Amino acid sequence: MIDLTDLRARPEAYQDAAKKKRIAVDVGSFLKLDETRRGLILAIDEMRAKKNAVSKAVPTMKGTEKEKTIAQMKKLGDELKAKEEELQTIEVKFQHTLLLLPGIPLDRVPVGKDDSENVEIRTHGKIPKFAFEIQSHMTIGTNLDIIDVPRGVKIAGSRSYFLKGDGARLELAVLLFTLDHLAKKGFTPFIPPVLANYDALMGTSYFPGGEEQAYAIGVQKEKDGALESDGLFLIGTSEVSVASYHSGETLALEELPKRYCGISNCFRREAGTYGKDTQGLYRIHQFQKVEQVVLCENDPKVSAAMHAEILQNAEEVLQALELPYRVVDVCTGDMGRGQVYKNDIETWMPSRNSYGETHSCSTFYDFQSRRLNMKYVARDGSKKFVHTLNNTCIASPRILIPILEIYQNKDGSVTIPEVLRPYMGGKKIIEK
Numbered sequence: 001m002i003d004l005t006d007l008r009a010r011p012e013a014y015q016d017a018a019k020k021k022r023i024a025v026d027v028g029s030f031l032k033l034d035e036t037r038r039g040l041i042l043a044i045d046e047m048r049a050k051k052n053a054v055s056k057a058v059p060t061m062k063g064t065e066k067e068k069t070i071a072q073m074k075k076l077g078d079e080l081k082a083k084e085e086e087l088q089t090i091e092v093k094f095q096h097t098l099l100l101l102p103g104i105p106l107d108r109v110p111v112g113k114d115d116s117e118n119v120e121i122r123t124h125g126k127i128p129k130f131a132f133e134i135q136s137h138m139t140i141g142t143n144l145d146i147i148d149v150p151r152g153v154k155i156a157g158s159r160s161y162f163l164k165g166d167g168a169r170l171e172l173a174v175l176l177f178t179l180d181h182l183a184k185k186g187f188t189p190f191i192p193p194v195l196a197n198y199d200a201l202m203g204t205s206y207f208p209g210g211e212e213q214a215y216a217i218g219v220q221k222e223k224d225g226a227l228e229s230d231g232l233f234l235i236g237t238s239e240v241s242v243a244s245y246h247s248g249e250t251l252a253l254e255e256l257p258k259r260y261c262g263i264s265n266c267f268r269r270e271a272g273t274y275g276k277d278t279q280g281l282y283r284i285h286q287f288q289k290v291e292q293v294v295l296c297e298n299d300p301k302v303s304a305a306m307h308a309e310i311l312q313n314a315e316e317v318l319q320a321l322e323l324p325y326r327v328v329d330v331c332t333g334d335m336g337r338g339q340v341y342k343n344d345i346e347t348w349m350p351s352r353n354s355y356g357e358t359h360s361c362s363t364f365y366d367f368q369s370r371r372l373n374m375k376y377v378a379r380d381g382s383k384k385f386v387h388t389l390n391n392t393c394i395a396s397p398r399i400l401i402p403i404l405e406i407y408q409n410k411d412g413s414v415t416i417p418e419v420l421r422p423y424m425g426g427k428k429i430i431e432k
Contacts, residue, residue: 303363313391
């Protein structure tokens with residue numbers, strides 16, 4: 001959620017942000033609605049005050065004066081009711097539009113329409129060359145009997161899969177390695193709820209606008225058998241739960257920054273992606289992530305330092321796995337509503353002959369904290385909204401794509417990255 005005072009002071013900046021982020025919202029119309037709303041609130045407050053004052057005086061009146069005053073109060077009451085109903089209607093539209101307004105990207109964010117216009121800022125590692133014909137992760141996983149998509153589809157439909165045997169162990173190994181890496185850096189691990197209410201999804205700015213990507217949990221009605229939502233949704237990232245952990249709270253300055261990491265199953269409907277990345281484990285409905293979440297002071301310099309820290313943490317994981325990758329500045333058209341700055345990390349995937357997105361790192365300033373009402377007591381004693389940041393430190397099974405493909409051997413086996421071997425009982429290779 002944006003700062004209304006700032007919006008009223010510089011509406012052009014917010015309309016420009018909406019245009020660059022490709023968000024359909026009319027700031028001018030919203031400000032007219034805001035003006036009407038504020039006028040109604042003022043009028044209602046004055047009418048209520050007058051009604052209360054006269055109501056106290058009526059018992060002291062007599063005769064014609066009393067009758068006349070009661071008649072006037074009835075008329076005022078009817079007018080007040082009409083104003084309140086008008087305000088209620090406007091308030092619904094006002095709150096909905098308010099949630100659609102975007103955060104303003106930083107000046108350093110490249111302007112572009114979609115991910116094709118993201119800007120590479122650095123690469124790390126050498127793209128591997130093979131002396132044999134490489135196989136895709138799906139061919140490797142099927143031959144080694146560690147990935148089974150057909151039976152996953154049989155059970156749960158398209159974009160579903162089984163990881164089995166050493167495939168399951170490899171996923172757990174990379175997740176636990178990442179979790180340990182962050183714990184050593186002072187991050188508090190969370191196993192959060194994978195069910196969240198609307199307020200948490202709205203607070204983290206996934207709603208409104210992202211409902212079609214979320215799985216709503218329904219209950220069966222006894223009479224007609226129809227499904228009725230019980231107000232809970234499966235999360236697409238533990239950011240939703242972990243960032244909402246302190247919602248409605250005021251923290252002490254000494255507590256900041258809060259460094260958290262959540263490990264959880266995540267769920268995404270992938271609506272609108274029919275025919276896109278349908279093969280393999282790149283775009284699926286269920287996955288697991290280790291997500292970094294940071295709450296810090298309301299200070300751009302502090303936010304920038306925290307962004308660099310959590311981005312580095314993710315890079316260190318890829319460096320330990322010895323996977324080549326690149327970091328990109330995400331352009332305006334590929335950013336979310338509340339993000340003011342975002343980097344993606346793309347890891348090399350031989351079967352795609354290109355880099356594929358595996359991580360994202362986002363700074364929100366106070367966009368999420370205003371929605372979640374998370375504050376802290378500043379040095380001057382005032383209460384300020386915290387800044388929030390998050391980063392996908394690892395996501396699986398997508399990260400298994402470069403691991404299986406880069407570490408594949410000519411005989412079809414896969415060498416296990418050295419840092420993961422302690423998590424797999426010292427095993428060095430996956431083979432038939």
